[in-house]
Amino acid sequence: MAELKLSHIYKKFGKVVAVGDFNIDVADGEFISFLGPSGCGKTTTLRMIAGFDKPTEGIITIGDREVSNAEKGFFLAPEKRGIGMVFQSYAVWPHMNVVDNVGYPLKIQNVPKEERLKRVMNMLELVHLKEYAERFPNQLSGGQQQRVALARALVAQPGLLLLDEPLSNLDAKLRESMRFEISAIQKELGITVIYVTHDQSEAMTMSDRIVVMSMGKVQQIGKPYDIYTNPANQMVADFIGLVNFIPAIAKGDRIFMQGSENISFPNPKQIAGNAVLAVRPENITISKTGGMVEGVMHHRFYMGDSVDYRIKVKEQFIRVIQKGSDYTAYHNGDKVFLDFENVMSFENEG
Amino acid sequence: MKKSLPRLDSKFIVIAISVLLLLYFIVFPLLILIYDSLFVNGVFDISNYKEVYGKKVNWKALTNTVQLSLIVMVASVIITFPMAWLVGRTNLPGKKIFRTILVASYMIPPYVGAIAWVQLLNPSVGYLNDFIKFIFGLQKAPFDIYTMGGLAWVLTLFYSPFAFITISRAMEKMDPTLEEAARISGSSPLKTLWDVTLPLMMPSIVAGGLLVFIAAASCFGIPAIVGMPGNIEVMTTRIVTFVYMGDAKGIRDATALAVSMMVIANGLLFFMSWLLSHKDYTTISGKSTRPNIVELGKWKWPAFALVAGYAFIAVILPLTSIVVTSFLVSMSKGLALDNFGIDAWIPVITSSQYLESIWRSVGYGIIAACIGTILSLFVAYLSVKTKITGRSLPDLLVVLGGATPSIVIALALIITFSGNYGLNIYSTMWILIVSYLVKYMTMSVRTIAASLSQVHISLEEAALNSGASWIRTCKDIIMPLVAPSIVAGWFLIFMPSFYELTMSNLLYGADTKSIGVLLYELQTYADTQNASVLSVIILLIVLIGNVILNKVTKGKVSI
Numbered sequence: 014m015a016e017l018k019l020s021h022i023y024k025k026f027g028k029v030v031a032v033g034d035f036n037i038d039v040a041d042g043e044f045i046s047f048l049g050p051s052g053c054g055k056t057t058t059l060r061m062i063a064g065f066d067k068p069t070e071g072i073i074t075i076g077d078r079e080v081s082n083a084e085k086g087f088f089l090a091p092e093k094r095g096i097g098m099v100f101q102s103y104a105v106w107p108h109m110n111v112v113d114n115v116g117y118p119l120k121i122q123n124v125p126k127e128e129r130l131k132r133v134m135n136m137l138e139l140v141h142l143k144e145y146a147e148r149f150p151n152q153l154s155g156g157q158q159q160r161v162a163l164a165r166a167l168v169a170q171p172g173l174l175l176l177d178e179p180l181s182n183l184d185a186k187l188r189e190s191m192r193f194e195i196s197a198i199q200k201e202l203g204i205t206v207i208y209v210t211h212d213q214s215e216a217m218t219m220s221d222r223i224v225v226m227s228m229g230k231v232q233q234i235g236k237p238y239d240i241y242t243n244p245a246n247q248m249v250a251d252f253i254g255l256v257n258f259i260p261a262i263a264k265g266d267r268i269f270m271q272g273s274e275n276i277s278f279p280n281p282k283q284i285a286g287n288a289v290l291a292v293r294p295e296n297i298t299i300s301k302t303g304g305m306v307e308g309v310m311h312h313r314f315y316m317g318d319s320v321d322y323r324i325k326v327k328e329q330f331i332r333v334i335q336k337g338s339d340y341t342a343y344h345n346g347d348k349v350f351l352d353f354e355n356v357m358s359f360e361n362e363g
Numbered sequence: 364m365k366k367s368l369p370r371l372d373s374k375f376i377v378i379a380i381s382v383l384l385l386l387y388f389i390v391f392p393l394l395i396l397i398y399d400s401l402f403v404n405g406v407f408d409i410s411n412y413k414e415v416y417g418k419k420v421n422w423k424a425l426t427n428t429v430q431l432s433l434i435v436m437v438a439s440v441i442i443t444f445p446m447a448w449l450v451g452r453t454n455l456p457g458k459k460i461f462r463t464i465l466v467a468s469y470m471i472p473p474y475v476g477a478i479a480w481v482q483l484l485n486p487s488v489g490y491l492n493d494f495i496k497f498i499f500g501l502q503k504a505p506f507d508i509y510t511m512g513g514l515a516w517v518l519t520l521f522y523s524p525f526a527f528i529t530i531s532r533a534m535e536k537m538d539p540t541l542e543e544a545a546r547i548s549g550s551s552p553l554k555t556l557w558d559v560t561l562p563l564m565m566p567s568i569v570a571g572g573l574l575v576f577i578a579a580a581s582c583f584g585i586p587a588i589v590g591m592p593g594n595i596e597v598m599t600t601r602i603v604t605f606v607y608m609g610d611a612k613g614i615r616d617a618t619a620l621a622v623s624m625m626v627i628a629n630g631l632l633f634f635m636s637w638l639l640s641h642k643d644y645t646t647i648s649g650k651s652t653r654p655n656i657v658e659l660g661k662w663k664w665p666a667f668a669l670v671a672g673y674a675f676i677a678v679i680l681p682l683t684s685i686v687v688t689s690f691l692v693s694m695s696k697g698l699a700l701d702n703f704g705i706d707a708w709i710p711v712i713t714s715s716q717y718l719e720s721i722w723r724s725v726g727y728g729i730i731a732a733c734i735g736t737i738l739s740l741f742v743a744y745l746s747v748k749t750k751i752t753g754r755s756l757p758d759l760l761v762v763l764g765g766a767t768p769s770i771v772i773a774l775a776l777i778i779t780f781s782g783n784y785g786l787n788i789y790s791t792m793w794i795l796i797v798s799y800l801v802k803y804m805t806m807s808v809r810t811i812a813a814s815l816s817q818v819h820i821s822l823e824e825a826a827l828n829s830g831a832s833w834i835r836t837c838k839d840i841i842m843p844l845v846a847p848s849i850v851a852g853w854f855l856i857f858m859p860s861f862y863e864l865t866m867s868n869l870l871y872g873a874d875t876k877s878i879g880v881l882l883y884e885l886q887t888y889a890d891t892q893n894a895s896v897l898s899v900i901i902l903l904i905v906l907i908g909n910v911i912l913n914k915v916t917k918g919k920v921s922i
Contacts, residue, residue: 063543063547064546064547065543065546090546090551090552091543091546091547092546092547092548092549092550092551093549094547095549096547097547098543098544098547100540100543100544101540102538102540104538104540104541104543104544105544106541106544106545106559106563107563108562108563117545117548117550117558118548118549121548121549121550121554122549162544165544165548166547169548169549175547
C-alpha cells in the first residue's frame with residue numbers, strides 16, 4: 014500500500030503551462046478524484062504520476078520512494094514504479110486472451126506459471142469474468158474489456174491504482190454499476206486510487222477527496238460535501254452542481270444584492286467592493302405571499318420528481334428546483350416571492 | 364419518381380462501358396495468355412512448360428528469382444521495421460527529414476538506382492570501390508556489383524520503401540496506450556516492443572514483406588542492368604530474352620514462364636489480403652492518443668548515426684553519383700576538378716532523338732493519366748457510392764491488373780492485340796498506353812475511392828432533389844469535392860507511366876521509343892554519362908510532379 018505525494022509539480026509545453034504548482038498528500042488507501050473540464054491538466058498530472066510524462070518542476074513520491082525529481086533530473090521509468098493503471102481505451106491487448114492479458118504483469122515479474130494462473134483466476138473472480146478466461150478481447154463487450162483492464166491493473170497488487178476516465182466509453186447503466194463495483198474493490202483491497210474524470214457525479218459518489226482543476230491549476234481539494242457546500246471560488250461553485258450567481262456589492266460586514274439595497278447577507282470572507290452571491294437552486298423557496306425578492310414566473314420544466322423553474326427577477330433569470338408535486342401551484346406570469354438559504358459569497362472574478 | 368428511370372440509365376451506360384473496357388483490356392489478355400500457354404491450336408499441350416523448365420538456365424532463373432526475392436523481403440523488413448519505429452515512435456533527431464528521405468527513394472525509378480550502383484560499385488572503376496581502395500590501400504576492388512549479392516543489395520534499397528510505408532502507416536494507426544499498458548505492467552521499452560508492438564504489427568509486416576517480394580520478383584530494370592553483365596538471369600530477364608527471339612516458339616516459351624510468375628504474384632497478393640482481413644485487431648480508441656514518444660536516452664545519437672547512415676547510402680549516395688556522372692567530361696579521368704563540365708548534357712539536350720523520347724514519354728504519360736483518371740473515377744464511384752450488384756467487380760479487375768507483374772501484362776498484350784483477336788495496336792503508342800493503364804490505375808482508384816467515401820450520399824441526394832441530373836450532379840457536386848484526389852490520382856498514373864521501362868521495353872515500336880527504353884539502351888551500350896544525364900532529367904520531372912502533388916493534396920499523397 015502506498016501514500017502519494019506531489020510537491021510543486023509543474024508541466025510546461027514551451028510557454029504553455031499545462032499543470033501549475035500541483036501539491037497534494039494522498040494517504041494510504043485514500044480514493045482521490047481529479048475532476049475538471051477537458052484540458053484542465055488532470056490527465057497530464059495522472060500521466061506524470063504514472064511516468065509517461067516528465068514534470069518540468071517538482072517532486073513526486075510514491076510510498077517512501079521518490080519517483081521523479083525535476084531538480085535532480087531524476088526520473089523513474091513507468092515500468093519501475095509498481096503502479097496499476099486502467100486506460101480510457103482499456104488498452105486490452107487484442108493478440109492475447111483474457112488470462113494472458115491479466116497475467117502479463119506477473120509474467121514480467123517471472124512469477125511461476127501455476128501461481129500466476131491462480132492469482133489471475135482470483136482476479137477474474139473479483140471482477141466477475143471467471144467464465145471468460147479463454148476469450149479474446151474481440152469476443153468481449155466494452156464493459157467486459159474494462160474489467161479485464163481492471164484485473165490486469167490489480168493483479169500485481171500495486172499500492173497505487175490510476176484510473177484515466179475508465180467509465181467514459183460505457184453506456185449510462187453500466188457506468189453506474191461499475192462505479193459501485195470499483196468502489197467496493199477499492200475498499201476490499203485497501204488500495205490507494207487516483208481517479209481522473211470530468212463527470213462530477215462519479216467524483217462525488219466514489220471519492221474520499223476531490224481535486225477540482227481548471228486551466229492547469231488546482232482550484233480546491235476537499236471532501237465531496239465540503240466542495241459542494243463550501244466551494245473555494247466561483248469556478249468551483251459553477252463546476253460542481255448548479256448555481257445562481259447574483260451580482261452584489263460588499264460593504265463592511267454585509268454584502269448587498271445589486272439594486273436591492275435593503276437585502277443583504279453576511280460577509281464572512283470580508284470581501285470589499287464588487288462581489289458575487291451564489292445560491293443553489295434547491296436552496297431557494299418560492300411563495301405567493303412574501304419573501305426577500307419579488308419576481309415573475311417565466312417558465313417551468315416538469316421533470317417528474319422535481320420542477321425546474323425560471324423566475325425573472327429584475328433583469329436576471331433565477332433558477333429554482335423544487336419537488337414535482339408543486340408543479341400545479343404556479344402558472345407562467347404569476348407574481349412570486351423568493352427566499353434564499355445557504356447563500357455563498359465570492360469576490361467578483363469578472 | 365419520374366426522374367429515376369433516365370437517371371439509372373445514364374449511370375448504367377457509363378458504368379457498363381467502364382466494365383467492358385476493363386474486361387477487354389485486363390481480363391481478356393490475361394485469359395488469352397493462360398490459354399496460349401496451355402493449348403496449341405485448341406489442343407491441351409504443356410510441352411512448353413516441360414521444355415522450358417527442363418533447361419538449366421530457366422530453372423536457374425526461377426530459383427534465382429525466388430532466392431533473391433526472399434532475401435530482399437527479409438532484409439527489407441529487418442531494415443525497415445526498426446527504421447519505422449525509430450522515425451515514428453522515438454525522439455530520434457531529424458525524424459521528419461528521415462521519413463521524407465526514406466519514402467522518397469520510392470519515387471526514384473529502380474533502373475536509375477541500378478545505374479547509380481553500377482557506377483558506385485562496379486569492380487573496375489566504381490567510385491565507391493576506388494574510394495575504399497584508396498583509403499585502405501587495397502589492390503583489388505572490395506565489392507563487385509555484378510553478383511547475386513550486388514543484385515540483392517540494389518533491390519533491397521529500392522523496394523524496401525514498400526515495407527517502410529506499410530509498416531510505418533500501421534505503426535501510426537496503433538493505439539499508443541496499448542504500449543503504455545505494457546510499460547505500466549512492468550515491461551521495459553524493448554520488451555514492450557517485443558511483446559506488444561511487434562505482434563500487433565505482424566499482419567502489416569507480412570503484408571509489407573510480401574509487397575517487397577512481389578515487386579522484387581517482377582522487377583526487370585535492376586536485374587537487367589546489374590544481373591545480366593554478371594550472367595545472372597531471373598524470370599523477367601528470361602521472358603524478355605524469349606520474346607526477343609521474335610518467333611512463335613519463343614513467345615510460347617515465354618508464356619510458360621509468365622504464367623508461373625502470375626500465379627505466384629497474384630496468389631501471394633490474395634493470401635496477403637486474406638491475412639489482413641482475417642485478423643481482427645481493431646480496438647476501441649480513447650481520446651488521449653497522443654503519440655507515445657520513447658526517449659532513446661544515450662542511444663539517441665547512435666540511432667541517429669544508424670538512420671542517417673542508411674539514408675545516406677540508400678538515397679543520397681546513388682543520387683549524387685548520377686548527378687556527378689552527368690557532369691563529368693570523361694568517365695576515364697575520374698573525379699578530377701578539371702574533368703567537370705556540361706559536355707555530356709549538350710548532345711542530350713540538342714539531339715532530336717533524345718528530346719523526342721522525353722516529350723513522347725511525357726505525352727504518353729499525360730494521355731494515360733487522363734484516360735485512367737476518368738476510368739478510375741467511374742470505378743471508384745461504382746464501388747463506393749452505388750448499391751448495384753457486382754459494384755466492386757471493376758475495382759477488383761483494376762486490382763488484378765495492378766497486382767500482375769509488368770512483364771506478364773506486356774506479354775499478354777503482345778499476344779492479344781497484334782491482330783489475332785481483332786484489334787491490332789501492336790507497335791503503336793496505344794499498346795503502351797493500355798499497358799500503363801492496366802498496371803497503374805489501381806493506385807488512382809484507391810486514392811479517389813478514399814476521397815469519395817468521405818462525401819456523404821446526402822450531398823448528392825440534395826442535388827438530385829434540387830432537380831439536377833446525375834451527370835450534372837457529378838459535375839456540380841462530386842467533382843469539386845473530390846478534385847484534390849482526382850489530381851492526385853492523375854499524377855499517380857502519370858509519373859510511373861512516364862518513366863516506365865519493363866513493359867515499354869517489350870512493347871515499343873520504331874516510332875514509340877520511350878525515355879525509359881532509351882535510357883536502358885544507353886546504359887547497355889555503355890554510354891553511362893548520357894544515361895546519367897537522362898536520369899537527372901527524369902528525376903527532375905518526377906520531383907516537379909511530386910511537388911505539385913504535395914501542394915494539391917496538402918502532403919497527404921505522394922509517390
